[in-house]
Structure formats: C-alpha cells, structure tokens
Amino acid sequence: MRYGDRLNDRYRIERLVGNGGMANVYQAYDEILNRHVAIKILRTEFSHDEQFIRRFEREAHAATSLNHPNIVAVYDVGEEDSIYYIVMEFIDGMTLKTYCEGRPLAINKAVEIISQICDAIDHAHAHRIIHRDIKPQNMLVREDGTVKVTDFGIAVAMSNATLTHTMSVLGSVHYFSPEQAKGKFADEKSDIYSLGAVLYELVTGHVPFEGDSPVAVALKHLQDTARRPSVLNPAVPQALENCIMQALAKAPHDRQQSVAEFREDMVTALSAERADEGIRGENVMEQTMVLSPVSLPPETSRDEETVKVATVVPKQKKKKRWWMVLVFLLLLGGAATTFAMWPDPTVVVPDVAKEDADDAEKQLEKLGFVVESTERSSDTIDEGVVISQAPRAEVTVKKGSTVNLVVSTGSDPVEVPDVTDETEKKATTILKDAGFSKVDVEKEESEEIKRGNVIRQSISAGTEVIAKEQTITITVSEGSSAFELKDLTNMSSAEAKAYLDETGLDGTFEQEFSSEIGLDQVIRQFPQAGVKVEPNDAVTVFISKGEEEKTVTATFPEKVAYDAVSEGEEEPPQQVIRIETEDAKGKRTVIEESIDRDETFDVPLTIDPGEEGKITIYKDDEVYRAKTITYEQAKAKQ
C-alpha cells in the first residue's frame, strides 16, 4: 500500500502510521463518508493462510458489535485481491505506551485512564467478548484525555503456522496472565490480570516482570510475585497496591470477580476512607514472612499463626513509610510535593443517590469534585436519576477527588447479547435470560459454523431493544454441504472439468510438463483428493503439457558418394570431405577426412527447443550438400 492507493474504490491510503508483526496500520480517507479512518491491513505473508483468515474475519466481525465511547469502533471488515483489512475509527492521538514513556504517571491520572479502559472491557465482557491482549500498545490516548481500546479478540486469530517469538506473537508477554502462559483458555479473569499489569506499569513505570526473553517473563508470571508497586513508587497508596496485587493473583479465583469490581476497588482506593488500609489478603503472610520471619512455638495452630503474623503488619508498614518519607525529603529538598502522603484539604461526599443526575453533578462540581458517570438500565429508578455513587456519602476525601455516579437509563431496553457460534441450547438460554420471551429457531447449512451452533441472529448483538416485546430468530447450522474431493489424477482435462462443473467447484487449470502423465491429463490437484470441499471452493488442477522440452542431441548419418576414378587416370584423385555443423554449440567443423569409397558419417547435432541445426558437407571445398534439421526432427531421431 502506498500513498494514494485506493482500497475497495473507497478508502484512499494517506500514510503508514504503524506496523506490527501481523499487520500494518494506515491512515486513510473514506471518500464516501468523507472522514478519516484507520485501516489495519493484514501483512500479505499471512493472506494465504485460510484458517488464520477465517479467524481474523470472525474476530473482527465480533468487534464490530461493540459500541462504546472507550472502544475504537470497527466500521468494516473486508478483502480485496487477497488484501485483508479492518476499517476502524481514526484516533488522533498516541498509544498509552508512548504516552507514559516508561515513567510513572501521577496516581490520579493512572487511575483515571484505567477506569476508562475498565468501562470498555466491562462492556465487551457483557457481550461475551474477551480481549485477551490488553496492553498499553493497544490503547490510544486522545488529546482530550479520552482513552480508547483497540484490537479486540485479534489475539485469538493466531495461525497454526510455526512462528518465532520475534514475530510479535509473544509481544504481549509482559501483560498476559499465568493461565495464558500455560496455554489455558483465557476468560474475563485473564483480562483483569492484564488490566492489573497495565495499572502496575502506569503507577511504577515498570512492567510487573522483566526478563531477557519471553520465556523468562512467562516463567515469572507463573512463579514469582511482582515487587510491590510502593517499593518502586512510594506515592502508590497501600489500598491501590492491594487492588493491583489482587488483580495480579496467580489463581484466577483470587482476583477481583469482575472488571466492574476491579474498577470499583481501584477508584475507591484513593478515598480517604481507605487511606489506612493494611496489606490485603494472603499476601500478608508471604510479605511478612519474607521481611521478618516470625518464630513460632511448635504447638501453635494455624489460626493463631495467622493472627500473630497479622499483628506484625502495621509495624512493618509504619517503618517502611517512615523510611520512604525520609528518602523523599532528601531527594526533593525543599521543593513542594504533591504526594499522596502530604495532607490535602478534605471534603465530605454528599449523598446524591435518587437525585437527578444533572443536579447531582452540579452539586458535586460545586464542592470541587470531578464527576464521572456510567449509565445502567433500571426497572425501579427513572431515567436520568442517580442509582448509586462511589465513594459513598459521608466519606471524607481529598478535594478534587473523582466521584463516580451510576445513572439510570430507565426501564430496561437491553442490549441484545451476541449468541453467534454458541450452541442452540446455550443461545436460547442466554436470550431468555436477557429477557426475550420468544426465541425462534431456523436451520441452515454452513461450513464455517459447527453443526448445532448459531450462525446468526435476527437482531444484531448490541442493538437496544425492549426484549419482552420482541421475537428473536436464531439461525442454527445444519453442518455443511461439504464433500470429499475426488482424485482427478489421470483424468483428461475435459473429464476433470465436467466433474468440477457438476459439483459446482471453482476450477483453475494450470499447465505443467510431466514425463509420467500423458498430454492433457491431470498430473495433480490442489487441494488433494479426500480434502473436504464445498461448492464454490477453488480447486487448482494441473494438466500435463507432455514431457518437458529439453535440448536434444541426435546423430544424423550422412552418406557421401565417392566419385569414381575417370578412365585413364592412374591415381585416384584426392576427395576431401569436410562437414560443418551449426547448432546450439555454435558453428564448427566436426569431420574432415579423405575418402576412397562411399562413406557414411555420423553427424551429431545439439538443438534447443524451437531452434534449428544446419549440416553443410563440403567435398574438396565445394558444397556437396546442405540441410537444415528442426528441433522436432532431432527429437524424433533421438
């Protein structure tokens, strides 16, 4: 793709904005809708890998069902001349990776960014789409501060082909979960781990685990505990550290239960209410044991042990904090700092639940809060009214903190869930759960979707409907019309063509030389016999155009008559025969000798396909006979 190239007669390529192992990203102009778009084009190296393409398309299609302000919208997925592409919303900004340049961000800023990403991932999870490749490189920060997540599900579309890690396949190794490292199925909990890893990097300036190779990093995800963020950046409050460390728990069930819970944990971690939080969960033991092994009397029971260890915590913490403050004062000298440990003016959060969202927002902003709101449907609370708030009322927080409001969108228009590729039974259950009272089922043949699974749904995923009043129809696969391709070898081209026409296959005929298969017969085919195909599939048939024409060397017997001695002459006259040839070896004399009777000479000629050879016979320096031999004649003579 170059500047000015047009894709699908519509998208004019403007410039290359990024390249990765699997795809290149271009800025382009959509000449129909008159807007800039970003186009991700699969690298041509992959465009012949059918399985890869299929998954790439399916995942990209899934992503089109997502509609959220923090998700880069996918407008179109297509293919033109084996160029596979995804057309996406154009974001004028930079990736989060570039944005933070390896330095820690201010804690508030980091939390604000991740909270936007949480909203996006939460939305995707509600549509049963797992991102699986959450990393700062997949997040775009716009100038106005909006963060957008991209590349949903693309990670799944990995090919079976052998790949090296340098091909960015393991590029996300710094953010992937222990279960992903082990090759287990990645679910919502994996995305939570990755979110924790990104948050870790934003607040500390380091990824949780560093290593020389992808394998080394993967191993650390499986075995090691990450350094506590506060060790790297003392400004990280204990509550936030707890939130991060829980997300980074090795066992999925030890992590926050949902992205929403993780977000809540993260956002409230900055509240005054949690300012004195201790080290959370099972890490208490680990951490304390490492820092100061407690010797216990041998008869101590497990329970007592926990209690005893837990009491050590505050002491440890105080000590650590004290030491850090000192270092910081030394480092910063007299400079003013804005660290969390410095006392800030505080305010009490008012109760705005059940209030009109606009009023609530005004009231909060007046008190100096930053307000963020999320929308949720509710049967009991009217549209535009606050359902809940975080932090809750009466809590004392720093001035300028963020208050999150959940605002009702009124009585339940639900977003239709995506049930494609689910089994008929599961799809029906999901839809009934979503509130649909009537689910109709239709059947259809399909090669791509497994028999019994849903091919498509009559109301597309993401559409908002009042489910109770709607009938939704799902189309379930009956399996495919695929059949086994016959062995065409040795058929005549006409027979092969008849077979392809009859079965509706899209045949292409290629000519090849063959020494074994006769002219106009099938030498081989692709795909091979026995492979499952269905109508319209491409089949290439290789037809023999006979034996390959090679340079031939043949010998031509040339008879030369001896002129009888004239009467009266004693001595026979000298008769010198000279034979010259002109062929692939050039012009040369091959025979020169005297004869005294009729003689036959074997004259060799080497002729290239389509060329000719010449034999010129001289008797006593005069042309006796000249002839031209064609390639075909030479071949016949061979």
Added chain:
Amino acid sequence: MELAYLTTTGKVRLKNEDTVLLVGDEKQGLAVVADGMGGHAAGEKASAIVYQVFADAYVDMPSRPGELSSWIEQQVQEANSQILQYSKTENLAVVGTTMACVCWSDELLVIGHVGDSRVYAIEEGQLRQLTDDHSYVNMLKQLGELSEEEVENHPRRNVITRSIGSNEVVDVDVQVRDAPDYEIVLVCSDGLTDEVPDEVIQQLLQEDAPLEQIVERLVSEANERGGADNITVAAIRFKERKRV
C-alpha cells in the same frame, strides 16, 4: 550403511517450505533438514538458503570434533546473514527457518539444531530424541511448568524461540558424540513429529525393511494422520540390519 530421505508437501499446505540435504558414505557425511516459515516465497527461500550454504560447504567439511562444531556454527551464521539480507531486500517481516543437522566423520557424530526440527536415534533398540526443541512450550516444560499434555494442547505450541534469519546472531545448539552406538539416526521436521507419536516412529524405524521403505512409511503415516504441515525425513542406518 544406508541413507534415505523424503520430503513432501503434506495434505494441507500448498507449498513445501522444507528442504533436506543428505550426502556421504561410511567415512563421512552430512544430513540437514530445514523448515522455513513466512509467507509468499519467504519460507521456501529461507530453507533453500540453509540447504545451499551446507551443500556448498560440504566439500570442506572438517573431521576433527572441535573443527566440526565450529564448522556447523559458521554455516548457520552464514545462512542467517543471507536470510537477513534477503528479508531486508524484499521488505518482509516474517522470515525464518529451523535447522537440524547431523555430521559424521569416522567414529564421530556431531549434532546441531535451531528451532523445533529434531534429531532422533535408535540406540540399543530404544528411540531417543537427541535435540531439545527451542520452542516456547518446550522451554516451559523443561522448567517444570507445563506437563506433556499441556504442551500438546497449548495454543502457542508452534511458537519457536530460536530461528535462523530472525536475529543478527543465532544461538546454535551443538552436541559432539564420540563413537555413539546408534543403529539409526533420524533428522526430521515437525510435520512428522506433530503427527506421529514417538512409539510409532520407533516401531517403524525398527522394521526389517530397506531404509528407503521405512522413510516412505514414516511420511505416509504422518499424511494419514492429517499431514497438516510439510513432512521431511532423512535417515542414516549405521549398522547392518539384523537378519532374523
């Protein structure tokens, strides 16, 4: 001594991106298998470069252990720089190849490999894998993090951690064996080992048949089990077949 090799496209791929070189006699010889990757002609080109580099260098193959080891390393580095040059000229992001080779000279046997092409030997009636795959899953397995079953079902099992043509420098694993008691040595690409379990490979290698037939059976076994990738096998029988 018998030598035999076979390489095929398999049943799924359109092209054969493997190459195989097998030359030599009782005194000395060389077997090389390379499994190229990358689209268009890139995979074929990469493995063809490995073939050509070894084929050209064979006449100067030394016979002393130390020299033989560094000779293998030199050829791999040479192939590496040629492939890098090629991918730079063609502006390709994804090019690379594996390589597994065996050189023998009198009693000496030297094995070299990069990636997941393998060398096996039949020793005292038992099949032994002589190379450790440079793959993501195998490394985690060696570190005790993945079980055999997890390795087989891992979605990233085809990700290799070393290859020729992907980095400025390649790390080659070279092993020197002095007078090993091998009956048969097998060099192969993952198109064989992904499809055919070790037990079956062992069984086929021990059949009382000419080596050429055994090699054909190995390949057809892989094809019958799916033939999902190119299949390449090179075998050397060092000992006379035991006639029953």
